[in-house]
Amino acid sequence: MGNSSSDVLSFEDLQRITGYQRRSDVERTLLEQGIRMFRGRTGPWTTIDLINRAGGVGRGRQERYDADIL
Known part of the structure; x- marks a missing residue:
């Protein structure tokens, strides 16, 4: 099962989510929350899977958050 483009959260998404x-x-908030992010030309970005991992949702657990929670 591969990632779709909807699994990527752009800088604009992260601004809306964090309120910053x-x-x-935005970068400081992600790092404080233990969310791995990447620095792109247009700003930081991350994925739903990386947010799930930071939140303790991972392998062996069925709970998973999708982009529709935003």
């Missing part, structure tokens, strides 16, 4: 607008604030 500045790139540094």
Whole structure:
């Protein structure tokens, strides 16, 4: 089962989710929450799977959050 493009959260998505607008604030919040992120040309981005891992949702558990929770 591969990732679809809807599994990627863009900088704009992360701004909306965190409530922060500045790139540094968004990045700091992700790091504080233990969410692995990548720094792209247009800002940080991450995936739903990386958020699930940070939240303790992973292999061996059936609970999974999808992009529709946003």
